[in-house]
Amino acid sequence: MKINKNLLIPFSIIMIFLSCEKDDICIEEITPYLIIRFYDIDSPNNFKKVANIRVELAGIEGFYEDDELTIKPLTDSIAIPIKVTDDITGFKLTISELDVDDNLIDNQDNFELFYDRENIYVSRSCGYKTVYNNVTFQLEDDNDNWVKEMEATESPLNITNQTSAHVKIYN
C-alpha cells in the first residue's frame, strides 16, 4: 500500500492548528455581588472595620455566609448577593458594638436596594448572569443606626462586576 508521504507533515500541522478548545468549566464572572466598604464617619477617608457582622436578606431564612472570604469577625468590606427574582432586596446588617456601659450588644440596621435587572449571556458553561442597573437604596431609620451614612460610589450606580466597591457605609 502506498500513501503519498508528502501529506504526513501538512496533516500533522493542520490537526494541531485545528484543535478544539475545551469550554466545559465556567471560569468567567457570573452574577455580581453587592460590595460594601466600611468607612469612619469621623474620618471619612479611612476604613473602619466592623465586628462580628451578620447578613440576612429579607424573605430568606438564615445568615448569608461566604466561608470568611469577606464576612469575618473583623472586616472593612463585605460582598453580599442581591436577589435575581425581584427588583427589590431587603438587607439586615447586624454588628456587635460596645454600649455606654461597655457591654457587647448587637445592633441591627436595615436597608432596601432597588434596581433594574438585566440578564446577559456569559458563555456555554456559565450560562446567563443578572446585572443590576440604576441601583438606589433606602436606609431605615430606627433611632439607633450604627450605619450613619450610605453613599453610592458612582452615579448612576450599576452593579455589573466585582472590580470595586459599590456602596460606602459610614459608621
Place this chain on the structure above:
Amino acid sequence: MLKFIINIILFLVFIPTFSQEAETEEVYKDRYGIRFGIDVMQPIYSLFDDKKNGLEIVGDYRITKKLFIAAELGYNDTATYEDFYNFRTNGSYIKFGVDANVYKNWIGMENLIYAGLRYGFSVFDQTLNEVQINADPFLPPQTLPESINYNSLNASWVSIVFGIKVEVLHNVFLGFSVSGNKLISSKEPENFKNLFIPGFNKVFVNSNGYGFNYTITYLIPFYKKDH
C-alpha cells in the same frame, strides 16, 4: 484425385494459421462517473438518541485521475442540554469542495485515501429553553419562564477532510471521513451564541469544530479514460 485430397489437407492445416489473430494487450482504463449516497451515522445515531436527528446526502464526481469534486447536503435537528439551559437547533446545510486521492491503487482497483477541502454554509433556527440564572445558591433560583426563538440564523465555514472510500461490491463504496472545521462567519442570536450549527456541529470557544461521516455510496460510471 490424390492432388485434390492433399490440397484439401494442406488448406485445412493452414486455415488455423490464417484465423489466428495477433494478441492485443489489455489496457486498464480508469472509470469516471458520479458517486452518490448517504451518511449512515446520523440515522443510526438517531435510533439511540432522540436528541439528534438528521440526514446527509453525499456525492462526488471524478474530474481527473486523482481529483474529485465533492459535496454534502443535509439537514439536522439537535437538542443540546447544558448545565443552566438547553436549546434546540434545526436547519439545513451544504458543503462542497475538492477531494484528492493520495492512494496508489493496484491495477483494477478504485479505492481512495483522500484529503479534501470544503466550504460549508448553513441556515438554521435556535430555540433557547429553561434558562436558570447563574447566581449565588443562597438566593432563590430564577428560571426564565419563556422560550426564546431565534430564526433565520446562518453561518459559513471551511473544513479540511481526511477519509477513505473502499469498493466493497461492484460500484458500491463504504467510506469514512473526519473533518476539522473553522468558522468564517456567523449571524449570532442576540444575547446568546451559536453553540451548535448544522453541518459544523458543536462550536468550540475558538470557533473550531469537527465531524465524522460514515457513508455508503454507489458509483454510476459515465466514461473511461486512459490510466
